[in-house]
Structure formats: C-alpha cells, structure tokens
Amino acid sequence: MSQNLPKIAIIGQANVGKSSLFNRMVRAQQAIVAREAGTTRDSVLGKVSYKKHDFWLVDTAGLKDPNDEFEATIQEQIQDAVDASELILVVLDSTKPFSNEDRTIAKKALKSRKPVILVLNKTDLKGNLPNDEFVRLGVKPIIRTSAEHNAGVEDLLDSIIENIPQVKQEKIDDDIIRVALIGRPNAGKSYLFNTLAGKQQAIVANVAGTTRDTNSTDVKFNDQTIQLIDTAGMRKPGKQEVGIEKFSVLRTLDAIDQADICLLLMDANELNTQLDQRIAGLVSDAGKGLIIVVSKWDSVEGKDAYTRDALAPRIAYYFKFTPWAPLIFTSSKTGQNVTKIYDLILKVAHNRQRQAKTALLNQLLQQATQKHPPAGLKNTHPKLRYINQTDDNPPWFVIHGSNLKFVHWSYKRYLERLIRENFDYSGTPIKFSFRDEKQIKENKARAAAGKKPINKASGALKKASDSQNKREKKRDEKLEKIAKFNENNSSSR
Numbered sequence: 408m409s410q411n412l413p414k415i416a417i418i419g420q421a422n423v424g425k426s427s428l429f430n431r432m433v434r435a436q437q438a439i440v441a442r443e444a445g446t447t448r449d450s451v452l453g454k455v456s457y458k459k460h461d462f463w464l465v466d467t468a469g470l471k472d473p474n475d476e477f478e479a480t481i482q483e484q485i486q487d488a489v490d491a492s493e494l495i496l497v498v499l500d501s502t503k504p505f506s507n508e509d510r511t512i513a514k515k516a517l518k519s520r521k522p523v524i525l526v527l528n529k530t531d532l533k534g535n536l537p538n539d540e541f542v543r544l545g546v547k548p549i550i551r552t553s554a555e556h557n558a559g560v561e562d563l564l565d566s567i568i569e570n571i572p573q574v575k576q577e578k579i580d581d582d583i584i585r586v587a588l589i590g591r592p593n594a595g596k597s598y599l600f601n602t603l604a605g606k607q608q609a610i611v612a613n614v615a616g617t618t619r620d621t622n623s624t625d626v627k628f629n630d631q632t633i634q635l636i637d638t639a640g641m642r643k644p645g646k647q648e649v650g651i652e653k654f655s656v657l658r659t660l661d662a663i664d665q666a667d668i669c670l671l672l673m674d675a676n677e678l679n680t681q682l683d684q685r686i687a688g689l690v691s692d693a694g695k696g697l698i699i700v701v702s703k704w705d706s707v708e709g710k711d712a713y714t715r716d717a718l719a720p721r722i723a724y725y726f727k728f729t730p731w732a733p734l735i736f737t738s739s740k741t742g743q744n745v746t747k748i749y750d751l752i753l754k755v756a757h758n759r760q761r762q763a764k765t766a767l768l769n770q771l772l773q774q775a776t777q778k779h780p781p782a783g784l785k786n787t788h789p790k791l792r793y794i795n796q797t798d799d800n801p802p803w804f805v806i807h808g809s810n811l812k813f814v815h816w817s818y819k820r821y822l823e824r825l826i827r828e829n830f831d832y833s834g835t836p837i838k839f840s841f842r843d844e845k846q847i848k849e850n851k852a853r854a855a856a857g858k859k860p861i862n863k864a865s866g867a868l869k870k871a872s873d874s875q876n877k878r879e880k881k882r883d884e885k886l887e888k889i890a891k892f893n894e895n896n897s898s899s900r
Contacts, residue, residue, distance in 0.1 A: 412462055413492075413571050413572065414462065414493055415492060415496060415571070416492035416496065417464070417466045417496045418467050418498070419497060419512060420499075420508055420509065423498045423529075424498065424554050427555060428526065428554040428560075429453065431560050432455055432560060433454075433464055457564045458564075458568060460568050489516065489519040493572050494522045494523075494567065494571050495521055496526050496563075497512055497544075498526045499525065499526070499528065500527075501529050501535040501551065502529055502532050502533075504540060509544070513544040516546070521572075522571070522572065524548055524550060524566055525541060525544065525547070525548070527549060527551045528553065530558065531556050531558060583633070584633045584667050584668065584752060584756045585633075585634045585636065585666045585667045585668070586634065586668045587638055587662040587665070587668075587669045588638060588669075588670045588672060589659060589670065589672070589690070590671055590672035590686065591674070593674070594677075594702060595674060595702035596638065598740075599670075599672065599702060599737070599748075601739075602742065603635055623636045628749045631753060633752060663689060667695065667696060668697070668759075670698050671683065671687055671697060671732075673700070674702060675703045675704050675706065676703060678701075678722070680725040683726075687726055687728075691836045694800075694836055695801075695835075696755040696756070696835045697729060698752070698834060699722065699726060700735055700748065701722070702738070702739065703739075704736045704737060704744075705740050705743065715736050731832060731834065733755070735747060735748060751834070755834030758834055759835045761802060761830060761831065762796060763804075763830050765795045765796070769793050771829060772793065775822060779821065781813070783813045784813060788810060789811050789814045790810060792807050792808045793806075793807050801835050801838055802837045806840070807841075808844065810845065811843040812841075812846075814841065
C-alpha cells in the first residue's frame with residue numbers, strides 16, 4: 408500500500424508567528440525534508456512525523472507581503488494554499504483583536520469546505536486575548552500556542568491528527584517500477600518524458616516552468632511496466648516565484664516520495680551543480696534510486712569524441728556524495744542513448760532488490776575489523792560482532808555489537824565501500840542501522856524500573872531543550888534590564 412501524504416497549509420498575516428510555529432513543529436520532530444528559501448524566511452516545506460502520522464507542512468510566509476496591496480494579493484495567496492492542501496491552519500496574533508484582513512483569511516479558508524483550525528499564537532505575551540474574542544470568525548477548533556516557548560504545539564498536532572482527512576490508500580503493484588523525472592526548470596524533463604513515453608503526453612516549451620504539476624504514464628519495456636512521472640522544475644531557493652510555483656515544488660517532493668528511481672536531468676549547457684547537488688541529496692536521503700542524466704547533448708557546440716570523457720570526471724567530482732549513481736549523456740531530439748535509460752532503470756531496480764548472503768556479509772565484516780579496527784575512546788572501543796540485511800528498496804543493513812555510538816561516520820563509509828565492492832548496488836543508496844547490545848540491555852533494565860529508555864534521539868532532544876532554555880533565560884534577563892532602565896528613566900523625569 409502507498410499513500411499520498413496529506414498537506415497542511417499555514418496561512419495568516421505577517422508577524423503572527425507562522426515561521427516560528429512552522430520551525431517548532433518540524434524541528435521538534437527531527438524530520439526536516441527540504442529547506443526552500445522564501446522571501447521572509449529560510450523554510451517553506453517540511454515533513455512532520457507525529458504519533459505514527461506523517462504529513463507535509465506548508466508555510467505560506469513570504470509569498471507576498473500582505474501589507475502591500477493586500478486586497479489584490481490575498482485571494483491568490485490563500486487560494487494557492489487551499490488548493491494544494493487538505494487542512495488549513497489560520498494563525499492569528501492572540502494579543503491583537505482580529506482585523507478585517509484576518510476575517511477575509513478566515514472566510515476564504517472556510518469557503519474551501521476543508522478542515523480549518525484557528526491557531527492563536529503568542530499566548531506567552533502579556534495582553535493576550537481569550538478565545539471568546541475570536542469566536543465570531545466562525546473557525547473551530549481554536550488552539551492556543553506559543554511557538555517561542557513550545558506551549559500548545561502538541562495540542563495543535565493532536566488536533567491536526569484528529570481533523571486531517573483520511574488519506575487515500577493506493578494499491579501498489581510490486582511489478583511496476585516508478586520513475587520520477589526531476590531537475591531544474593527547462594532541463595528537458597518533459598521532452599525526455601515524451602520521448603520515453605513515445606507520445607506527446609506532456610506540454611513541451613522553451614519557457615522554464617511550463618510543467619506546474621506532475622504528469623504520469625505507463626510504458627512497457629522488455630515486458631516490464633514502468634510508470635514515468637514528469638514533475639515541475641525545482642528552482643534555486645531565492646528564485647522561486649510566488650504562489651503556485653512553491654506548491655509545484657511540494658508536488659515534486661511528493662513524486663520523489665512515491666518513486667522507486669529518480670532521473671536527475673541536467674542541461675548539458677547549464678551544469679549548475681549546486682542546486683543539482685541539493686536535489687540529488689534529497690533523493691539519496693529519501694532512499695530512492697538515482698540516475699544522473701545529462702540532457703540536450705545534441706545542442707553542445709564544438710564537442711568532439713573527447714568532450715564527454717572530459718565532462719564525466721567533473722560531474723562525478725561534484726556528485727562524490729553519490730558515487731553509486733550512474734551517469735548517462737542523452738539527446739531527446741536525436742534519440743541518443745534514450746533506450747539505454749530503460750536498461751539502466753531495470754538494472755537499478757534489480758540492484759535495489761538484491762539480497763546479500765548473511766555469511767558473506769559477516770565474512771566481509773570480520774575482514775574489515777581485522778584490517779582496520781574502528782577507533783574509540785580509551786576503553787570504549789566499538790565492537791562490531793555481526794551484520795545482516797533486513798530490507799531492500801533500498802538495501803538496509805543492521806550491524807550488531809557494543810559501544811556502537813562511537814563508530815565514526817568515516818568508518819561507516821568504509822563499510823559501505825566494502826559492501827559495494829563485493830555486491831552490485833549501483834544506482835541505489837544503502838542504509839545502515841546499529842543495534843548496541845549493551846544499550847539494549849540497559850534500556851530493558853530501565854523499562855523494568857519504570858524509566859524512559861536512553862537513545863540518540865532523547866539525548867539530542869535534551870540538548871536542544873537545554874539550549875532553548877538558555878536562550879530564553881538570556882532573553883528574559885535582557886528584557887528585565889530594559890524594563891528597569893525604562894522605569895528608572897520615567898521616575899527621574
């Protein structure tokens with residue numbers, strides 16, 4: 408079974424705390440997926456995991472300045488959010504009576520006939536108004552929050568889970584390979600999509616951003632059904648247009664989630680590696696297969712038989728964090744290497760399902776630890792006892808041992824290289840998990856004593872909480888000094 412994750416939109420006027428609320432909800436769950444810069448903040452899209460529920464969180468902050476031609480822009484701004492989302496959060500400043508603009512926002516949200524939650528933020532500040540002052544907006548339920556102090560955020564998440572529509576479940580045919588074409592605008596995605604599909608399925612134009620939504624079709628190759636998914640182009644963060652384009656990016660990320668393999672297209676004449684690197688990182692983090700496709704090879708002027716060989720090492724260098732991704736040069740116009748893309752898709756799909764024998768894996772692990780034992784601290788050297796593969800799509804390996812928290816990331820890379828040298832996992836990332844037998848035993852003892860288990864997540868959460876408390880303390884001290892200064896000045900007058 409597969410599901411399209413629900414989308415939750417945050418709407419409201421400027422300076423009501425939408426950005427702080429977004430960051431609190433996303434970061435608190437340690438589930439940041441993408442950081443797409445807007446005009447007023449550095450995060451627009453995030454994936455939240457809460458009580459076994461996952462959903463996209465979309466912040467509309469920075470689409471347009473509500474104070475600048477509000478009446479002309481508010482409808483477009485809210486309509487984009489409403490159209491792309493299944494549930495809407497209307498955020499207001501609890502210290503101010505609602506304005507005509509707030510009323511307009513609430514009406515637009517209610518007219519969508521989608522679930523709406525009214526969020527009264529900044530309840531930690533003096534002068535915050537009770538819920539009764541906002542009842543006339545007609546939005547229920549009403550949740551009071553302080554994003555700054557993380558107050559009421561769990562109540563908001565609980566309310567979201569209660570009011571979120573049931574996600575449509577789709578039966579997945581395991582025999583179908585789902586391939587998403589992704590990349591920057593005008594990189595040739597739709598052209599390649601049509602060429603692979605063998606028909607004019609997608610609109611093709613020389614204008615960047617022609618494709619705004621996802622487009623899919625099924626094709627047969629060597630008796631294998633392959634579903635091709637064309638997506639909107641992902642722009643450099645600061646260059647995303649207002650409104651609908653930001654939601655097109657969201658749909659692209661959704662397509663990556665649903666795909667088995669992603670084709671990352673790069674225009675041969677515009678190898679803007681920085682953004683392409685970020686996109687490749689999203690694919691790798693999502694555990695999807697990756698094929699790097701250099702498109703429009705026919706349009707490269709002055710190329711010769713050695714041009715491709717000269718470019719390949721340069722591209723490989725910029726994508727050294729995904730050395731396992733195959734590289735292919737294509738031309739949809741001439742058909743060069745287009746059929747070979749299908750061959751690569753089948754190969755990557757096969758590699759993602761590859762099962763490594765446990766005996767051979769443990770033989771490799773013993774050889775690795777004998778040749779290069781993992782470093783540690785004094786008497787806390789990691790001991791890697793055995794390894795086994797627990798999953799595929801992508802291949803997932805679990806290493807058992809003790810003191811595994813001291814295993815350095817470089818040693819994990821070393822183990823990955825060793826596995827890849829002995830098994831063909833080209834085109835797919837591989838994942839590792841570590842089960843510390845000592846920690847498991849200690850946690851069982853803590854559970855028996857009624858105590859919470861200790862893990863990396865709880866440690867990170869405690870560290871983040873302590874850091875937040877220090878910041879709040881410094882801020883309170885600063886505000887207290889300012890208040891005393893103002894008091895002394897007023898009394899002297």
